[in-house]
Amino acid sequence: MTSHTHKTALSVNLNKVALVRNTRHLGIPSLTTAATLCLQAGARGITVHPRPDARHIRSDDVYELAAMLKKSWPQAEFNIEGNPFQNLMPFIRELRPHQCTFVPDSEGQFTSDHGWDLAADAQRLRPLIVEAQSLGVRVSLFMDPVAQAMQGAKDVGADRVELYTESFASAFGTPSQDKVLQDFADAARAADAAGLGVNAGHDLNLDNLSAFLKAAPQVQEVSIGHALISDALELGYIAAVKAYLACIDKAFPTAP
Ligand SMILES: CC(=O)[C@@H](O)[C@H](O)COP(=O)(O)O
Numbered sequence: 001m002t003s004h005t006h007k008t009a010l011s012v013n014l015n016k017v018a019l020v021r022n023t024r025h026l027g028i029p030s031l032t033t034a035a036t037l038c039l040q041a042g043a044r045g046i047t048v049h050p051r052p053d054a055r056h057i058r059s060d061d062v063y064e065l066a067a068m069l070k071k072s073w074p075q076a077e078f079n080i081e082g083n084p085f086q087n088l089m090p091f092i093r094e095l096r097p098h099q100c101t102f103v104p105d106s107e108g109q110f111t112s113d114h115g116w117d118l119a120a121d122a123q124r125l126r127p128l129i130v131e132a133q134s135l136g137v138r139v140s141l142f143m144d145p146v147a148q149a150m151q152g153a154k155d156v157g158a159d160r161v162e163l164y165t166e167s168f169a170s171a172f173g174t175p176s177q178d179k180v181l182q183d184f185a186d187a188a189r190a191a192d193a194a195g196l197g198v199n200a201g202h203d204l205n206l207d208n209l210s211a212f213l214k215a216a217p218q219v220q221e222v223s224i225g226h227a228l229i230s231d232a233l234e235l236g237y238i239a240a241v242k243a244y245l246a247c248i249d250k251a252f253p254t255a256p
Protein backbone atom coordinates (compact mmCIF):
# COMPACT_ATOMS: atom_id res chain seq x y z
CA MET A 1 0.00 0.00 0.00
CA THR A 2 1.44 3.38 -0.96
CA SER A 3 1.85 5.69 2.02
CA HIS A 4 0.60 9.18 1.32
CA THR A 5 2.97 11.57 3.05
CA HIS A 6 2.87 14.49 0.63
CA LYS A 7 1.26 17.75 1.66
CA THR A 8 -0.08 18.51 -1.83
CA ALA A 9 -1.86 15.62 -3.52
CA LEU A 10 -0.92 14.72 -7.09
CA SER A 11 -3.77 13.83 -9.42
CA VAL A 12 -2.58 12.49 -12.78
CA ASN A 13 -4.60 13.63 -15.79
CA LEU A 14 -4.80 10.79 -18.35
CA ASN A 15 -6.10 12.82 -21.32
CA LYS A 16 -2.91 12.38 -23.32
CA VAL A 17 -2.74 8.63 -22.79
CA ALA A 18 -6.17 8.48 -24.41
CA LEU A 19 -5.01 10.78 -27.21
CA VAL A 20 -2.26 8.32 -28.21
CA ARG A 21 -4.61 5.33 -27.73
CA ASN A 22 -7.11 6.89 -30.15
CA THR A 23 -4.65 6.94 -33.05
CA ARG A 24 -5.03 3.18 -33.60
CA HIS A 25 -7.83 0.65 -33.01
CA LEU A 26 -5.66 -1.50 -30.71
CA GLY A 27 -6.65 -0.26 -27.25
CA ILE A 28 -3.08 0.59 -26.27
CA PRO A 29 -1.75 2.43 -24.33
CA SER A 30 -4.24 1.30 -21.68
CA LEU A 31 -5.74 3.96 -19.43
CA THR A 32 -6.39 1.52 -16.58
CA THR A 33 -2.77 0.34 -16.71
CA ALA A 34 -1.59 3.97 -16.68
CA ALA A 35 -3.84 4.74 -13.71
CA THR A 36 -2.68 1.65 -11.81
CA LEU A 37 1.01 2.40 -12.27
CA CYS A 38 0.60 6.08 -11.36
CA LEU A 39 -1.29 5.17 -8.17
CA GLN A 40 1.23 2.46 -7.30
CA ALA A 41 3.92 5.14 -7.59
CA GLY A 42 2.12 7.34 -5.05
CA ALA A 43 -0.26 9.57 -7.00
CA ARG A 44 -3.30 10.41 -4.85
CA GLY A 45 -5.82 10.44 -7.69
CA ILE A 46 -6.73 10.33 -11.35
CA THR A 47 -8.21 13.17 -13.44
CA VAL A 48 -9.95 12.94 -16.80
CA HIS A 49 -11.51 15.60 -19.00
CA PRO A 50 -14.05 13.93 -21.33
CA ARG A 51 -14.47 16.74 -23.87
CA PRO A 52 -17.64 16.74 -26.07
CA ASP A 53 -15.61 15.92 -29.18
CA ALA A 54 -14.00 12.89 -27.45
CA ARG A 55 -10.64 13.86 -28.93
CA HIS A 56 -8.99 11.94 -26.09
CA ILE A 57 -11.03 10.70 -23.07
CA ARG A 58 -14.13 8.89 -24.28
CA SER A 59 -17.27 8.13 -22.31
CA ASP A 60 -16.33 4.44 -22.00
CA ASP A 61 -12.96 5.45 -20.52
CA VAL A 62 -14.66 7.37 -17.72
CA TYR A 63 -16.89 4.44 -16.77
CA GLU A 64 -14.04 1.91 -17.01
CA LEU A 65 -11.72 4.02 -14.87
CA ALA A 66 -14.46 4.65 -12.30
CA ALA A 67 -15.12 0.91 -11.98
CA MET A 68 -11.42 0.04 -11.76
CA LEU A 69 -10.74 2.69 -9.12
CA LYS A 70 -13.75 1.67 -7.05
CA LYS A 71 -12.69 -1.99 -7.15
CA SER A 72 -8.92 -1.74 -6.87
CA TRP A 73 -8.14 1.73 -5.54
CA PRO A 74 -11.01 2.80 -3.24
CA GLN A 75 -8.75 5.35 -1.47
CA ALA A 76 -7.75 7.07 -4.69
CA GLU A 77 -9.65 10.18 -5.77
CA PHE A 78 -11.39 10.37 -9.12
CA ASN A 79 -11.73 13.89 -10.54
CA ILE A 80 -13.85 14.45 -13.65
CA GLU A 81 -13.43 17.78 -15.41
CA GLY A 82 -15.73 19.38 -17.91
CA ASN A 83 -18.27 22.04 -18.76
CA PRO A 84 -21.43 21.43 -16.69
CA PHE A 85 -23.52 23.12 -19.43
CA GLN A 86 -22.26 20.59 -21.99
CA ASN A 87 -21.62 16.88 -21.34
CA LEU A 88 -20.28 16.75 -17.78
CA MET A 89 -23.35 16.30 -15.59
CA PRO A 90 -24.44 12.78 -16.72
CA PHE A 91 -21.01 11.51 -15.62
CA ILE A 92 -21.48 13.16 -12.22
CA ARG A 93 -25.02 11.83 -11.79
CA GLU A 94 -24.15 8.25 -12.76
CA LEU A 95 -20.64 7.87 -11.32
CA ARG A 96 -20.57 10.28 -8.35
CA PRO A 97 -16.78 10.80 -8.43
CA HIS A 98 -14.98 12.25 -5.41
CA GLN A 99 -14.63 15.57 -7.20
CA CYS A 100 -15.85 17.35 -10.32
CA THR A 101 -14.07 20.36 -11.75
CA PHE A 102 -16.29 22.77 -13.68
CA VAL A 103 -14.33 24.22 -16.61
CA PRO A 104 -15.86 26.89 -18.92
CA ASP A 105 -14.49 25.45 -22.15
CA SER A 106 -16.35 25.69 -25.42
CA GLU A 107 -16.84 22.50 -27.43
CA GLY A 108 -13.99 22.80 -29.92
CA GLN A 109 -11.55 24.69 -27.70
CA PHE A 110 -7.89 23.79 -28.33
CA THR A 111 -7.30 23.40 -24.58
CA SER A 112 -8.53 24.99 -21.37
CA ASP A 113 -7.42 28.61 -21.42
CA HIS A 114 -9.57 30.59 -18.94
CA GLY A 115 -11.48 30.38 -15.73
CA TRP A 116 -15.11 31.16 -14.95
CA ASP A 117 -16.64 34.62 -15.25
CA LEU A 118 -18.82 34.36 -12.18
CA ALA A 119 -20.52 37.72 -12.79
CA ALA A 120 -21.98 36.15 -15.94
CA ASP A 121 -22.34 32.51 -14.90
CA ALA A 122 -22.86 32.26 -11.13
CA GLN A 123 -26.66 32.18 -11.36
CA ARG A 124 -26.75 29.22 -13.75
CA LEU A 125 -23.83 27.45 -12.07
CA ARG A 126 -25.41 27.46 -8.62
CA PRO A 127 -28.08 24.75 -9.15
CA LEU A 128 -25.54 22.44 -10.79
CA ILE A 129 -23.13 22.93 -7.89
CA VAL A 130 -25.95 22.14 -5.46
CA GLU A 131 -26.92 19.06 -7.48
CA ALA A 132 -23.38 17.67 -7.59
CA GLN A 133 -22.94 18.27 -3.87
CA SER A 134 -26.29 16.57 -3.15
CA LEU A 135 -24.78 13.49 -4.82
CA GLY A 136 -21.78 13.67 -2.49
CA VAL A 137 -19.43 15.11 -5.12
CA ARG A 138 -16.99 17.87 -4.19
CA VAL A 139 -17.18 20.81 -6.64
CA SER A 140 -14.11 22.73 -7.79
CA LEU A 141 -14.36 25.76 -10.08
CA PHE A 142 -11.61 26.39 -12.63
CA MET A 143 -10.58 29.99 -11.95
CA ASP A 144 -8.06 32.55 -13.13
CA PRO A 145 -5.65 33.64 -10.34
CA VAL A 146 -7.62 36.74 -9.32
CA ALA A 147 -7.78 37.18 -5.54
CA GLN A 148 -10.87 39.41 -5.78
CA ALA A 149 -12.80 36.62 -7.53
CA MET A 150 -12.38 34.03 -4.78
CA GLN A 151 -15.20 35.23 -2.55
CA GLY A 152 -17.53 34.92 -5.54
CA ALA A 153 -16.53 31.28 -5.92
CA LYS A 154 -17.37 30.75 -2.26
CA ASP A 155 -20.65 32.63 -2.58
CA VAL A 156 -21.79 30.46 -5.50
CA GLY A 157 -21.27 27.42 -3.28
CA ALA A 158 -18.06 25.84 -4.57
CA ASP A 159 -16.01 23.64 -2.26
CA ARG A 160 -12.74 24.42 -3.99
CA VAL A 161 -11.24 26.46 -6.77
CA GLU A 162 -8.67 25.18 -9.23
CA LEU A 163 -6.23 27.96 -10.06
CA TYR A 164 -5.49 27.96 -13.80
CA THR A 165 -1.70 27.98 -13.83
CA GLU A 166 -0.84 28.54 -17.49
CA SER A 167 0.11 32.20 -16.91
CA PHE A 168 2.62 31.07 -14.27
CA ALA A 169 4.02 28.34 -16.53
CA SER A 170 4.48 30.90 -19.34
CA ALA A 171 6.17 33.38 -17.01
CA PHE A 172 8.41 30.82 -15.33
CA GLY A 173 12.08 31.68 -15.84
CA THR A 174 11.27 35.15 -17.19
CA PRO A 175 11.56 38.58 -15.52
CA SER A 176 7.79 38.55 -14.89
CA GLN A 177 7.87 35.29 -12.92
CA ASP A 178 7.82 36.87 -9.45
CA LYS A 179 4.98 39.26 -10.27
CA VAL A 180 2.86 36.45 -11.69
CA LEU A 181 3.69 34.19 -8.75
CA GLN A 182 2.52 36.95 -6.41
CA ASP A 183 -0.87 36.90 -8.16
CA PHE A 184 -1.12 33.18 -7.47
CA ALA A 185 0.03 33.60 -3.87
CA ASP A 186 -2.62 36.29 -3.34
CA ALA A 187 -5.34 34.23 -5.03
CA ALA A 188 -4.49 31.08 -3.04
CA ARG A 189 -4.48 33.07 0.21
CA ALA A 190 -7.78 34.73 -0.65
CA ALA A 191 -9.38 31.40 -1.54
CA ASP A 192 -8.14 29.85 1.70
CA ALA A 193 -9.37 32.86 3.70
CA ALA A 194 -12.79 32.51 2.05
CA GLY A 195 -12.98 28.91 3.26
CA LEU A 196 -12.31 27.33 -0.14
CA GLY A 197 -10.00 24.42 -0.83
CA VAL A 198 -7.31 25.25 -3.38
CA ASN A 199 -6.39 23.07 -6.34
CA ALA A 200 -4.16 24.07 -9.25
CA GLY A 201 -3.33 22.88 -12.72
CA HIS A 202 -2.44 23.43 -16.37
CA ASP A 203 1.09 23.32 -17.78
CA LEU A 204 2.69 22.46 -14.46
CA ASN A 205 5.85 20.43 -14.93
CA LEU A 206 9.03 19.14 -13.25
CA ASP A 207 10.79 22.48 -13.69
CA ASN A 208 8.11 24.81 -12.34
CA LEU A 209 6.12 22.79 -9.79
CA SER A 210 8.24 23.34 -6.68
CA ALA A 211 8.49 27.10 -7.21
CA PHE A 212 4.73 27.27 -7.65
CA LEU A 213 3.93 25.33 -4.47
CA LYS A 214 6.43 27.32 -2.40
CA ALA A 215 4.56 30.48 -3.41
CA ALA A 216 1.10 28.95 -2.90
CA PRO A 217 1.44 26.43 -0.02
CA GLN A 218 -2.35 26.37 0.44
CA VAL A 219 -2.63 24.17 -2.67
CA GLN A 220 -4.15 20.81 -1.66
CA GLU A 221 -4.08 19.16 -5.07
CA VAL A 222 -2.29 19.63 -8.35
CA SER A 223 -3.66 17.91 -11.42
CA ILE A 224 -0.95 17.35 -13.99
CA GLY A 225 -1.25 15.63 -17.34
CA HIS A 226 0.46 16.91 -20.45
CA ALA A 227 3.97 17.31 -19.00
CA LEU A 228 3.78 14.26 -16.73
CA ILE A 229 2.66 11.93 -19.50
CA SER A 230 5.34 13.43 -21.76
CA ASP A 231 7.90 12.69 -19.04
CA ALA A 232 6.49 9.18 -18.68
CA LEU A 233 7.24 8.52 -22.37
CA GLU A 234 10.92 8.88 -21.43
CA LEU A 235 10.98 7.74 -17.78
CA GLY A 236 8.00 5.41 -17.46
CA TYR A 237 4.90 6.18 -15.38
CA ILE A 238 6.36 5.13 -12.02
CA ALA A 239 9.60 7.11 -12.30
CA ALA A 240 7.72 10.12 -13.70
CA VAL A 241 5.19 10.17 -10.83
CA LYS A 242 7.97 9.74 -8.27
CA ALA A 243 9.82 12.68 -9.84
CA TYR A 244 6.73 14.88 -9.46
CA LEU A 245 6.25 13.73 -5.87
CA ALA A 246 9.88 14.65 -5.20
CA CYS A 247 9.14 18.15 -6.54
CA ILE A 248 6.21 18.40 -4.10
CA ASP A 249 8.45 17.22 -1.26
CA LYS A 250 11.04 19.82 -2.23
CA ALA A 251 8.42 22.54 -1.87
CA PHE A 252 7.51 21.37 1.66
CA PRO A 253 10.80 20.21 3.20
CA THR A 254 9.37 20.07 6.73
CA ALA A 255 6.04 18.39 5.90
CA PRO A 256 5.49 15.04 7.70
C1 LIG B 1 -8.71 22.07 -17.12
C2 LIG B 1 -7.31 21.93 -17.54
O1 LIG B 1 -6.51 22.84 -17.48
C3 LIG B 1 -6.86 20.64 -18.03
O2 LIG B 1 -7.18 19.72 -17.07
C4 LIG B 1 -7.53 20.22 -19.28
O3 LIG B 1 -8.06 18.94 -19.09
C5 LIG B 1 -6.54 20.13 -20.39
O4 LIG B 1 -7.27 19.66 -21.50
P1 LIG B 1 -6.48 18.98 -22.71
O5 LIG B 1 -5.74 17.79 -22.13
O6 LIG B 1 -7.57 18.61 -23.67
O7 LIG B 1 -5.52 20.03 -23.22
Ligand SMILES: NCC(=O)COP(=O)(O)O
Pocket: 013, 047, 162, 200, 201, 202, 203, 204, 223, 224, 225, 226, 227, 228
Ligand atom coordinates in the same frame (compact mmCIF):
# COMPACT_ATOMS: atom_id res chain seq x y z
N1 LIG C 1 -6.62 20.65 -14.42
C1 LIG C 1 -5.30 20.54 -15.01
C2 LIG C 1 -5.10 19.15 -15.50
O1 LIG C 1 -5.85 18.24 -15.16
C3 LIG C 1 -3.96 18.83 -16.38
O2 LIG C 1 -3.52 19.95 -17.09
P1 LIG C 1 -2.17 19.72 -17.93
O3 LIG C 1 -1.12 19.29 -16.95
O4 LIG C 1 -2.44 18.65 -18.96
O5 LIG C 1 -1.86 21.06 -18.56
